[in-house]
Amino acid sequence: MARAVSTRRKITMTIIGWSIGLLIFFPVMWTILTSFKSELDAIATPPKWFFFNWTLENYQTVHARSDYFRFMMNSVYLAVGSTALGLLFAIPAAWAMAFSPTKRTKDILLWMLSTKMLPAVGVLIPIYLMFRNWGLLDSHVGLIVVLFLINLPIMVWMLYTYFKEIPGEILEAARMDGASLTKEIVYVLTPMSVPGIASTVLLCIILAWNEAFWTLNLTTSNAAPLTAFIASYSSPQGNFYAKLSAASTLAIAPILILGWFSQKQLVRGLTFGAVK
Amino acid sequence: MRYRISYLASCAALAVATAGVASAQETLTIATVNNGDMIRMQGLTEEFTSQHPDIQLNWVTLEENVLRQRVTTDIATGGGQFDIMTIGTYEVPIWAENQWLLPLDNLGDDYDVDDLIPAIRGALSKDDTLYAAPFYAESAMTLYRTDLFEAAGIEMPAAPTWDFIADAARQISEANDDVYGICLRGKPGWGENMAFLGAMARSYGANYFNAEWQPQFESEGWTTAVTQYVDMMTNYGPPGAASNGFNENLTLFNQGRCAMWMDATVAASFVTNPEESQVADNVGFAPFPCGIENCPNQGANWLWAWSLAIPASSQKAEAAETFISWATSKAYLELVAENEGWSNVPPGTRTSLYENQEYISAAPFAEQTLQAIENADTSAGDDKPYVGLQYAAIPEFQGLGTAVGQQMAAAVSGSMGVEQVLSAAQQTAVREMTRAGYIK
Numbered sequence: 001m002a003r004a005v006s007t008r009r010k011i012t013m014t015i016i017g018w019s020i021g022l023l024i025f026f027p028v029m030w031t032i033l034t035s036f037k038s039e040l041d042a043i044a045t046p047p048k049w050f051f052f053n054w055t056l057e058n059y060q061t062v063h064a065r066s067d068y069f070r071f072m073m074n075s076v077y078l079a080v081g082s083t084a085l086g087l088l089f090a091i092p093a094a095w096a097m098a099f100s101p102t103k104r105t106k107d108i109l110l111w112m113l114s115t116k117m118l119p120a121v122g123v124l125i126p127i128y129l130m131f132r133n134w135g136l137l138d139s140h141v142g143l144i145v146v147l148f149l150i151n152l153p154i155m156v157w158m159l160y161t162y163f164k165e166i167p168g169e170i171l172e173a174a175r176m177d178g179a180s181l182t183k184e185i186v187y188v189l190t191p192m193s194v195p196g197i198a199s200t201v202l203l204c205i206i207l208a209w210n211e212a213f214w215t216l217n218l219t220t221s222n223a224a225p226l227t228a229f230i231a232s233y234s235s236p237q238g239n240f241y242a243k244l245s246a247a248s249t250l251a252i253a254p255i256l257i258l259g260w261f262s263q264k265q266l267v268r269g270l271t272f273g274a275v276k
Numbered sequence: 277m278r279y280r281i282s283y284l285a286s287c288a289a290l291a292v293a294t295a296g297v298a299s300a301q302e303t304l305t306i307a308t309v310n311n312g313d314m315i316r317m318q319g320l321t322e323e324f325t326s327q328h329p330d331i332q333l334n335w336v337t338l339e340e341n342v343l344r345q346r347v348t349t350d351i352a353t354g355g356g357q358f359d360i361m362t363i364g365t366y367e368v369p370i371w372a373e374n375q376w377l378l379p380l381d382n383l384g385d386d387y388d389v390d391d392l393i394p395a396i397r398g399a400l401s402k403d404d405t406l407y408a409a410p411f412y413a414e415s416a417m418t419l420y421r422t423d424l425f426e427a428a429g430i431e432m433p434a435a436p437t438w439d440f441i442a443d444a445a446r447q448i449s450e451a452n453d454d455v456y457g458i459c460l461r462g463k464p465g466w467g468e469n470m471a472f473l474g475a476m477a478r479s480y481g482a483n484y485f486n487a488e489w490q491p492q493f494e495s496e497g498w499t500t501a502v503t504q505y506v507d508m509m510t511n512y513g514p515p516g517a518a519s520n521g522f523n524e525n526l527t528l529f530n531q532g533r534c535a536m537w538m539d540a541t542v543a544a545s546f547v548t549n550p551e552e553s554q555v556a557d558n559v560g561f562a563p564f565p566c567g568i569e570n571c572p573n574q575g576a577n578w579l580w581a582w583s584l585a586i587p588a589s590s591q592k593a594e595a596a597e598t599f600i601s602w603a604t605s606k607a608y609l610e611l612v613a614e615n616e617g618w619s620n621v622p623p624g625t626r627t628s629l630y631e632n633q634e635y636i637s638a639a640p641f642a643e644q645t646l647q648a649i650e651n652a653d654t655s656a657g658d659d660k661p662y663v664g665l666q667y668a669a670i671p672e673f674q675g676l677g678t679a680v681g682q683q684m685a686a687a688v689s690g691s692m693g694v695e696q697v698l699s700a701a702q703q704t705a706v707r708e709m710t711r712a713g714y715i716k
Contacts (some may be wrong), residue, residue: 016643039552043531232338235309
């Protein structure tokens with residue numbers, strides 16, 4: 001009897017899980033389906049699900065109009081560059097806060113997070129002027145620094161949460177064996193924190209990949225990433241849903257594939273310490 | 277050894293020569309919006325570069341609102357990121373006044389500036405000097421379903437009034453369960469519902485401000501216009517109309533769900549395109565309705581032109597003007613017609629286009645478009661102190677128009693009454709205009 005209840009419960013939970021999963025995935029699936037429709041089929045009522053004239057015309061149009069590869073490589077440079085730079089600062093900062101906390105550590109962490117609460121447009125003009133004066137407009141370096149600064153609070157918070165779970169005695173033992181501070185971080189702490197660092201890296205890459213305010217406002221063409229690529233297919237006058245869907249599918253494809261392969265690390269890192 | 281030296285010398289000379297050519301070549305960065313006409317222009321890039329091998333083009337295409345924010349930031353800070361900007365009739369007078377734009381006084385002997393439609397030329401000039409060249413222009417018109425009108429036994433008059441439109445919307449709504457009598461803009465924004473309401477209020481003789489810059493939202497004209505607008509939207513419009521903009525209404529119309537739609541003339545080419553519209557063969561065109569007899573500008577109270585301008589921060593002004601001259605010339609229209617057909621030619625800028633029989637037979641909406649544009653007089657006058665019709669060309673209008681637009685959307689959604697909304701709009705406008713120094 002107990003076994004029957006358990007099976008029924010399992011089936012119910014599976015159905016609920018799949019339903020929620022499909023509900024969340026539905027907009028992405030609809031975008032992908034629309035990308036294979038003609039503009040007329042894209043707005044058909046009732047909506048056409050799978051039985052329509054499948055076409056690659058939208059992808060051909062997007063390919064002919066835009067240099068997708070250049071935009072994608074810019075996204076890769078910006079996402080990877082800003083995340084790598086972030087790790088250089090976030091790991092030591094999180095180490096200090098986790099293993100040598102002061103009475104102000106919590107306040108500093110909250111203050112760091114509070115910088116995320118400032119609406120970006122409020123500082124657009126000062127940042128734009130600084131970039132203009134330093135010759136950083138439409139440059140990879142400038143955007144990498146901006147994206148790094150935007151994601152730094154999240155990186156520090158995530159790594160801090162993860163480091164807190166590592167027993168301080170292990171680091172003490174390393175110190176007893178004569179390890180310097182650098183060696184302690186590089187050879188003891190970092191290898192033990194690979195899942196936490198991996199999930200932080202993945203999340204920051206996704207956030208940098210999707211960032212669409214600074215990447216649109218501080219670039220023109222040389223450093224313009226996929227957000228600019230999508231913006232060039234959106235229009236308030238004229239329905240180009242199918243073409244926009246094709247552009248969106250191309251833009252999310254790399255990050256979707258990356259997320260698919262690394263979902264285990266991502267889930268583990270995000271939920272680590274949530275249940276004790 | 278001697279051969280090797282001479283070979284190296286030749287290579288060096290070639291490299292220097294190549295570098296010389298490379299340095300002589302200029303690359304223009306052009307910011308533009310994503311619409312069919314602009315995309316066609318990008319597709320014809322090679323036609324231009326083959327005629328001007330010393331000029332290369334680098335396109336930055338963005339969604340309209342993103343583009344506006346992007347180019348405004350750049351020009352206000354002197355960022356110098358663009359050599360040519362696509363801007364509208366709202367920006368040109370303000371930016372020209374601020375000396376942010378270079379005058380276009382060297383467009384070439386063949387350009388024929390007198391061929392530009394006077395209303396458009398006037399909207400893009402300051403002190404008779406052109407500061408932006410029109411690429412395509414639009415006014416507003418009525419688009420309606422001829423089959424539904426015929427079935428209901430209604431005939432669209434040559435100059436419809438809002439009372440007629442409301443009555444026709446009622447009749448068609450009652451006769452067809454799956455068709456909305458009328459579709460209008462409801463999405464809040466200075467270029468969204470306020471563009472429509474500004475034009476509608478003007479068709480009742482009301483402006484945004486009077487000669488002393490006093491806001492007029494509580495005037496008789498605005499009260500009648502907004503009351504009728506809310507009434508039509510609530511009773512005969514689609515559900516959730518407060519969130520419908522141009523694209524949402526275009527989709528509904530193309531799906532055959534709207535009997536009438538009053539919006540920008542550019543919509544005509546979309547709804548008559550069989551590749552996009554399910555009702556392409558059943559669309560009729562009429563002027564934008566009038567509210568009162570002898571309404572201002574014969575009901576044509578909407579004018580917009582996407583235009584090409586050179587920011588003062590550009591270091592390549594000469595090459596930029598060469599490109600603008602090419603892209604807005606008569607020869608360009610012929611080039612598009614040759615490649616894509618006459619119906620795809622950017623409309624509304626040149627008088628000669630509307631004298632071309634090939635164009636007139638390919639574009640059934642040509643006559644209405646020309647009539648609407650020619651009648652739209654944007655200039656400031658005794659009745660209004662500002663340039664513009666569906667907008668007021670002052671820097672404060674974007675923020676003010678959007679704030680008032682949100683209040684108007686509240687009336688459509690039913691969360692506020694019309695009187696309450698107009699009173700709130702008046703208060704908002706008086707406060708902002710006083711703060712900005714227009715009201716002493």
